[in-house]
Amino acid sequence: xxxxxxLLGCGTVGGGVIELMRRRKQRLQSLTGWEPxxxxxLVRDVHKERSVSLAEDMLTNDPxxxxxxxxxxxxxxxxxxxxxxxxxxxxAIARGKHVITANKDLIALCGExxxxxxDAAGVTxxxxxxxxxxxxxxxxxxxxxxxxxxxxxxxxxxxxxNYILSKMTETGADFDEVLKEAQDLGYAESDPSSDVDGxxxxxxxxxxxxxxxxxxxxxxxxxxxxxxxxxxRDIAYAHELGSVIKLLAVGTERDGALTLHVRPTLIPKSHxxxxxxxxxxALFVRGDAAGDLMFFGRGAGALPTxxxxxxxxxxxxKTMRQPQNGGYAPHPRPHKPVDQERAESASHYIRLSANDQxxxxxxxxxxxxxxxxxxxTVLQKRVAAHSAEIVIVTHDVHARHLRAAxxxxxxxxxxxxxxxxxxxxxxxxx
Ligand SMILES: NC(=O)C1=CN([C@@H]2O[C@H](COP(=O)(O)OP(=O)(O)OC[C@H]3O[C@@H](n4cnc5c(N)ncnc54)[C@H](OP(=O)(O)O)[C@@H]3O)[C@@H](O)[C@H]2O)C=CC1
Ligand SMILES: N[C@@H](CC=O)C(=O)O
Ligand code: NA
Numbered sequence: 001x002x003x004x005x006x007l008l009g010c011g012t013v014g015g016g017v018i019e020l021m022r023r024r025k026q027r028l029q030s031l032t033g034w035e036p037x038x039x040x041x042l043v044r045d046v047h048k049e050r051s052v053s054l055a056e057d058m059l060t061n062d063p064x065x066x067x068x069x070x071x072x073x074x075x076x077x078x079x080x081x082x083x084x085x086x087x088x089x090x091x092a093i094a095r096g097k098h099v100i101t102a103n104k105d106l107i108a109l110c111g112e113x114x115x116x117x118x119d120a121a122g123v124t125x126x127x128x129x130x131x132x133x134x135x136x137x138x139x140x141x142x143x144x145x146x147x148x149x150x151x152x153x154x155x156x157x158x159x160x161x162n163y164i165l166s167k168m169t170e171t172g173a174d175f176d177e178v179l180k181e182a183q184d185l186g187y188a189e190s191d192p193s194s195d196v197d198g199x200x201x202x203x204x205x206x207x208x209x210x211x212x213x214x215x216x217x218x219x220x221x222x223x224x225x226x227x228x229x230x231x232x233r234d235i236a237y238a239h240e241l242g243s244v245i246k247l248l249a250v251g252t253e254r255d256g257a258l259t260l261h262v263r264p265t266l267i268p269k270s271h272x273x274x275x276x277x278x279x280x281x282a283l284f285v286r287g288d289a290a291g292d293l294m295f296f297g298r299g300a301g302a303l304p305t306x307x308x309x310x311x312x313x314x315x316x317x318k319t320m321r322q323p324q325n326g327g328y329a330p331h332p333r334p335h336k337p338v339d340q341e342r343a344e345s346a347s348h349y350i351r352l353s354a355n356d357q358x359x360x361x362x363x364x365x366x367x368x369x370x371x372x373x374x375x376x377t378v379l380q381k382r383v384a385a386h387s388a389e390i391v392i393v394t395h396d397v398h399a400r401h402l403r404a405a406x407x408x409x410x411x412x413x414x415x416x417x418x419x420x421x422x423x424x425x426x427x428x429x430x
Contacts, residue, residue: 003034003317006066006097007041008088009079010059012186013102013129014041015051016306017076017313022052024310032317036074040066042088051302067091074316076309077101080190086110093117093125098320100312102129102305105194108203108219111210124319126312131204132157132281134304135297136311141211141285148287150212153251155283156276157204159300160188160195161227161247165264166277169235169244187279187300197226198247198262205249209260212285213253215336217260223340225263234351234420237379237391238266241349244274245422257339266349266393266424273425279304345396347376347424352409353416356388360414364390367412371405373397387416393424 007014018038021028029035039058046059066072067088075092077099079085085106089099090113099118101107106114107127118125128138132155141150156162160182167178179196182188187195194200202222209217227247238245248265251258267274272294276282281299286292298304354360361380368375377393394402402421409415 003036004039004072005036005074006072007038008077010041010043010050012302013305014078016302017309018052020306020310031314034317039072042066063088074098077103081105089114090117093121093123098124098316100309101127102309104130104203108206124316128312129305129308131207133299134307135281135295137283137295145287145290148289150287151253152286153208153212155249156246156281157249158195158201158247159279163187163278165245186302196228198224201247201249201262205251205260205262209251215333221338222260227264229420230264243268254342257337257342259340259343264422266422268427270427271425343399345398347396348394348402349422349424350392351420352418353387353389355414356382356386367408368405371401373401373405
């Protein structure tokens with residue numbers, strides 16, 4: 001029996017969904033007992049060239065044609081952003097349709113509203129593609145691992161920035177040029193500043209942390225630093241220090257309080273996350289019963305993302321008579337305070353420029369010493385007449401002490417600029 005599906009959006013991900021559903025037509029039928037058909041496709045511009053061939057009468061730019069079609073019981077949303085995606089999804093739910101979405105912006109910001117509406121309407125909303133593209137993360141966290149108290153999430157969850165940093169490291173390529181490549185490959189968001197400024201990763205951490213720590217985390221709870229300030233010089237210094245730079249999303253729970261960060265981080269080359277390159281993503285999870293787990297795979301791109309969307313579609317088709325929600329909202333969850341000050345002490349990388357005169361380094365070292373910050377490694381290079389660039393890797397230091405030392409250095413007459421500050425990840429064997 002046919003099961004008609006409405007697709008909202010037919011760009012990188014939507015095109016991939018159509019292609020993969022065509023490829024797996026027989027399997028979808030035998031697995032679910034339904035014959036799923038993409039019946040209608042909503043786009044902005046019906047005349048635009050598409051990556052997949054579509055019958056003319058499938059395409060529309062009128063949302064009512066899709067949402068108002070009572071024979072369509074499943075909606076797949078691949079438009080992105082908050083509006084009009086939110087309104088379309090809420091309308092679909094109100095009309096009793098199941099929803100699958102790849103939209104992390106929307107789930108991170110309005111997940112509660114959407115999943116409560118779905119719960120009330122008795123329909124299913126799934127969003128495996130929203131975090132980590134092809135990597136199964138949402139379902140393992142909310143099903144296979146729910147018996148655990150999860151204490152740590154740490155990973156690379158943005159393909160665009162990982163592609164940019166990998167290419168800058170491997171080929172010395174220029175930031176703008178590599179960003180353009182990531183856009184051409186379909187990895188970047190429609191506004192790539194979401195990727196570059198760390199917001200996309202923060203949205204994904206919001207979703208992951210809410211599920212993993214069994215609470216409700218807001219996007220504003222996440223401290224975010226993007227990769228704009230990372231230059232070829234930092235990448236070269238990282239190399240000299242036996243490390244690479246990655247944009248890490250980190251969430252921890254200690255004694256019932258959370259810390260949530262997204263920031264560029266120096267990672268030793270011996271660390272497993274150092275080898276996660278290009279559009280690949282990886283997530284390390286620590287549970288009290290399961291111990292340490294590592295998830296790895298393609299985090300962006302048409303077919304990797306479609307893999308997760310179509311996987312969700314199969315789940316919806318299989319369970320259409322037994323709605324089961326995405327697990328993000330339906331039950332009240334304990335409130336857990338976010339306390340970034342509880343972050344454990346960590347080693348830090350600092351690159352600064354200072355006057356190249358006798359005694360200056362001793363003064364800088366003195367400021368660090370006054371705040372209890374001790375140095376593990378120091379690199380110093382003369383970059384121009386009277387100007388030296390100094391890279392300091394500290395021993396483990398609490399953020400409060402480092403902030404105080406840096407504040408004093410910012411005002412120091414011999415320090416011209418503090419270019420870059422990043423935490424340093426310890427080697428797993430350390
Ligand atoms: N690209 C990736 O690797 C991944 C993307 N995602 C998420 O998937 C979603 C889609 O991303 P992606 O496919 O890359 O985006 P694209 O920009 O490639 O595609 C967006 C599609 O939505 C359509 N659209 C945009 N605005 C409207 C509107 N107002 N009304 C109707 N249709 C509209 C566009 O129509 P038209 O074609 O006519 O312009 C286009 O077909 C986003 O939420 C993104 O975050 C998740 C994981 C990975
Ligand atoms: N822009 C995102 C796409 C997938 O979520 C990324 O680069 O990871
Ligand atoms: Na996923």
